[in-house]
Amino acid sequence: MSTASSVITAGFDVEKVREDFPVLKQKIHGKPLVYLDNAATSQKPKAVIDAIRKFYEVDCANIHRGVHELSQRSTAAYELTRSKVKRFLNARSTSEIIFVRGTTEGINLVTYSWGRHNIHEGDEIIIAGLEHHSNIVPWQILCDEKSAKLRVIPIDDRGELIMEEYEKLLGPRTKMVATAHVSNALGTINPVDRIIQLAHQHGALTLVDGAQAVPHIKVDVKSLDADFYTFSGHKLFGPTGIGVLYGKAKLLNSMPPWQGGGDMIMTVTFEKTTYNDLPYKFEAGTPDIAGGIGLGAAIDYVNEIGIDKIAAYEHELLVYGTEALEQIPGLHIIGTARQKAAVISFVIDGIHPHDIGTVLDRQGIAVRTGHHCAQPVMDRFHIPATTRASMAFYNTPAEIDALAEGLHQVKEVFS
Amino acid sequence: MVHDLYQETILDHSKRPRNFHPMDDANRHAEGYNPLCGDKLKLFLKVENDIVIDASFVGAGCAISTASASLMTESLKGKKRDEALKMLDKFHELLTTDTPITQDLGKLVVFCGVRDYPARVKCATLAWHTLKSALENVEEQVVSTE
Numbered sequence: 173m174s175t176a177s178s179v180i181t182a183g184f185d186v187e188k189v190r191e192d193f194p195v196l197k198q199k200i201h202g203k204p205l206v207y208l209d210n211a212a213t214s215q216k217p218k219a220v221i222d223a224i225r226k227f228y229e230v231d232c233a234n235i236h237r238g239v240h241e242l243s244q245r246s247t248a249a250y251e252l253t254r255s256k257v258k259r260f261l262n263a264r265s266t267s268e269i270i271f272v273r274g275t276t277e278g279i280n281l282v283t284y285s286w287g288r289h290n291i292h293e294g295d296e297i298i299i300a301g302l303e304h305h306s307n308i309v310p311w312q313i314l315c316d317e318k319s320a321k322l323r324v325i326p327i328d329d330r331g332e333l334i335m336e337e338y339e340k341l342l343g344p345r346t347k348m349v350a351t352a353h354v355s356n357a358l359g360t361i362n363p364v365d366r367i368i369q370l371a372h373q374h375g376a377l378t379l380v381d382g383a384q385a386v387p388h389i390k391v392d393v394k395s396l397d398a399d400f401y402t403f404s405g406h407k408l409f410g411p412t413g414i415g416v417l418y419g420k421a422k423l424l425n426s427m428p429p430w431q432g433g434g435d436m437i438m439t440v441t442f443e444k445t446t447y448n449d450l451p452y453k454f455e456a457g458t459p460d461i462a463g464g465i466g467l468g469a470a471i472d473y474v475n476e477i478g479i480d481k482i483a484a485y486e487h488e489l490l491v492y493g494t495e496a497l498e499q500i501p502g503l504h505i506i507g508t509a510r511q512k513a514a515v516i517s518f519v520i521d522g523i524h525p526h527d528i529g530t531v532l533d534r535q536g537i538a539v540r541t542g543h544h545c546a547q548p549v550m551d552r553f554h555i556p557a558t559t560r561a562s563m564a565f566y567n568t569p570a571e572i573d574a575l576a577e578g579l580h581q582v583k584e585v586f587s
Numbered sequence: 588m589v590h591d592l593y594q595e596t597i598l599d600h601s602k603r604p605r606n607f608h609p610m611d612d613a614n615r616h617a618e619g620y621n622p623l624c625g626d627k628l629k630l631f632l633k634v635e636n637d638i639v640i641d642a643s644f645v646g647a648g649c650a651i652s653t654a655s656a657s658l659m660t661e662s663l664k665g666k667k668r669d670e671a672l673k674m675l676d677k678f679h680e681l682l683t684t685d686t687p688i689t690q691d692l693g694k695l696v697v698f699c700g701v702r703d704y705p706a707r708v709k710c711a712t713l714a715w716h717t718l719k720s721a722l723e724n725v726e727e728q729v730v731s732t733e
Contacts, residue, residue, distance in 0.1 A: 524649035534589045556625030
């Protein structure tokens with residue numbers, strides 16, 4: 173087993189990075205906080221917190237409305253984030269960047285607006301077998317309403333999609349293929365480029381749930397050729413309450429609005445309303461302005477470090493952590509895909525994940541326990557729940573050691 | 588310390604749950620489910636003349652929920668329906684309030700440590716919610732702690 177110090181962190185000063193995250197400097201139950209629940213939400217760097225504070229202290233006004241100075245400032249700051257997101261995802265235009273509350277709302281927007289007008293009786297929608305509930309339930313609701321069929325790509329024992337089975341599912345009735353880019357429960361990185369390519373060959377559209385991908389790997393919607401791509405700000409070191417739906421402009425233009433209200437209109441009379449242009453057509457009402465501005469600061473922060481450096485460092489953590497946890501007798505890692513993000517989901521013989529979580533918490537270690545909003549994945553592996561350690565670039569090999577030590581204590585308590 | 592929660596009796600009952608089997612001649616059943624952690628249990632009761640003659644359970648859950656179901660089935664036997672429901676109230680009070688711990692719950696006081704772990708209250712009460720359902724409804728149904 174390698175030691176913490178032997179992990180190569182060339183070009184990545186994790187201690188310096190940690191200084192940017194105020195929340196990490198605290199003790200929990202008398203022990204230094206070890207935050208390994210990044211797949212649930214990530215912590216926020218000071219730059220993000222400061223950007224939100226500045227908005228409320230200096231620039232606060234509603235956007236797209238006033239001629240006054242503050243409104244212009246807040247509008248400019250909010251819209252600047254849209255340009256940052258466009259560059260971050262490599263979209264063609266800011267009109268393709270719709271602000272939503274998060275990934276869940278992004279998917280619901282598509283099922284509601286695109287789905288209700290394009291899915292008909294007998295049509296088929298394909299999702300992957302390791303989806304988060306947010307990429308299952310909206311499609312189920314749509315299928316129920318339209319008497320369409322939901323089909324599922326099975327996963328193998330490693331937690332990888334079985335691509336041959338996927339190809340068999342594709343057919344003339346396939347209208348949409350919706351898949352996670354990275355599985356939240358297992359960490360599997362799905363071959364979305366190939367999934368999209370195959371879907372397009374069959375004339376189907378694609379939606380990618382990028383919630384777990386965007387914080388960890390480079391995403392380029394143009395080269396992926398994704399029709400829709402959605403993610404949440406809060407998993408990208410930004411605030412909660414803001415997220416993004418990317419959609420190809422021609423698709424978004426063809427879709428009806430999904431919520432009516434202010435900002436999404438061009439003209440309103442009691443007889444007829446004409447809708448605003450993209451992206452505003454899909455942004456009714458006052459949005460989460462502070463959240464949008466905070467998201468912009470988060471993207472700047474990630475860009476400054478460099479997403480490729482983040483991915484490389486996190487991969488080292490994954491390898492180190494996998495090796496450390498595999499040494500623990502009775503521990504089984506669930507999800508051993510060859511392409512994996514820094515997520516380690518596991519079970520320990522005879523000890524329930526909730527008990528593991530409680531004992532770890534008393535040692536200052538925050539992990540997620542449960543089904544991770546992915547009950548079908550748990551069913552696939554015949555387990556009720558797992559314990560999940562999900563890492564970010566501010567985690568250290570020493571924290572992995574603390575987790576391993578904590579798990580030894582768990583085993584002692586329940587021996 | 589974490590041992591205040593996982594007292595010896597709790598660890599013992601979680602590893603070797605008592606009355607852990609289905610009951611063929613039960614006349615009351617209910618199922619309990621905690622969707623957040625996936626804990627599931629099925630409770631069997633034999634009630635005659637308003638008295639719980641026998642109680643057993645099957646299911647899968649964490650140490651707290653398993654031990655709670657085990658100790659509950661032990662303490663139910665011979666209790667009148669009203670007494671059982673009164674125990675539920677007292678048990679809930681033990682877990683969720685700061686009232687001084689009295690001994691009238693017998694062995695069940697080992698769960699007093701749960702009051703310092705609010706996230707685990709649902710684990711400890713799952714069996715008891717299921718009991719309430721079994722005693723109050725003749726029709727079988729699934730209760731949820733959500």
